Amino acid sequence: MxxxxxxxxxxxxxxxxxxxxxxxxxxxxxxxxxxxxxxxxxxxxxxxxxxxxxxxxxxxxxxxxxxxxxxxxxxxxxxxxxxxxxxxxxxxxxxxxxxxxxxxxxxxxxxxxxxxxxxxxxxxxxxxxxxxxxxxxxxxxxGIEDRQxxxxxxxxxxxxxGWSRQDDTLNKALETRNGIGQAVGIVMERYQLDPERAFAFLVRTSQAGNIKLHDVAAGVVADVVAKAR
Missing domain, CATH: 3.30.450.40 (GAF domain)
Structure with a gap:
């Protein structure tokens, strides 16, 4: 997908x-x-x-x-x-x-x-x-992408x-999804890739470095924010 x-x-x-x-x-x-x-x-x-x-x-x-x-x-x-x-x-x-x-x-x-x-x-x-x-x-x-x-x-x-006990979990899940989406956009622009290849790039980076996908995405976004300052 x-x-x-x-x-x-x-x-x-x-x-x-x-x-x-x-x-x-x-x-x-x-x-x-x-x-x-x-x-x-x-x-x-x-x-x-x-x-x-x-x-x-x-x-x-x-x-x-x-x-x-x-x-x-x-x-x-x-x-x-x-x-x-x-x-x-x-x-x-x-x-x-x-x-x-x-x-x-x-x-x-x-x-x-x-x-x-x-x-x-x-x-x-x-x-x-x-x-x-x-x-x-x-x-x-x-695979790891399906699992994540x-x-x-x-x-x-x-x-x-259990809404009252789990809304923090939901917020974190949605924040993770949004962060990955932002990182995909950055990778697309930086390396001239389509969305599927940009997402695959993040997944491969995650696997190669044994780093969670959302942490890879957060690092990509943080790097762009730091350079913009």
């Missing part, structure tokens, strides 16, 4: 978070948008726990996402549960061969056609944890589920 299209998607989701909002509709828009915005993600859903410990799926993009979630609930293992209950970020590059989930992995690959998976944990209302679940039909297909973009959508989902 080219940057202008990405910004349009993000703006549409951000607008849906304004009061008054329909939480169910907003969450559905977020999961649908992350599939559109990321090249490596084919299915998405949100898992949430309640105060009694039960886990349920919200806003699945399709039946595959539902079946993947429910298989993990049934077996009591999988990246989705790991994210909800333990780790903040869980990434699986090859579901079929990952030894962490010996029951879930082979069935997810063989029965549901899942190759790789990514899950983010977030906290919403008190005593409630959630997981933002992303599924790919190909192994090793969720997906994290923004996970933050938006957290904001929708």
């Amino acid at each position: 080219e940057l202008p299209e990405l910004i349009t998607v993000m703006d549409r989701v951000a607008l849906s978070l304004r009061y008054p909002m329909d939480v169910e509709e907003t969450l559905q828009g977020i999961t649908a948008a992350v599939v559109v915005a990321t090249s490596g993600v084919d299915h998405a859903s949100i898992s949430v726990t309640s105060s009694d410990g039960k886990i349920q799926t919200l806003a699945p993009t399709d039946d595959v996402a539902v079946r993947c979630d429910e298989l993990q609930y049934e077996l009591g293992e999988g990246p989705c549960l790991e994210a909800v209950l333990e780790e903040h970020v869980v990434q699986v590059d090859d579901v079929s061969s990952d030894l962490r989930w010996p029951m879930y992995g082979p069935r997810a690959a063989g029965e549901l056609g899942i190759g790789s998976q990514l899950a983010f944990q977030f906290a919403a209302e008190p005593h409630v944890r959630g997981g933002f679940n992303l599924y790919s039909e190909q192994p090793h297909s969720i 973009l997906a994290m923004l959508f996970a933050n938006l989902a957290a904001a929708a589920l």
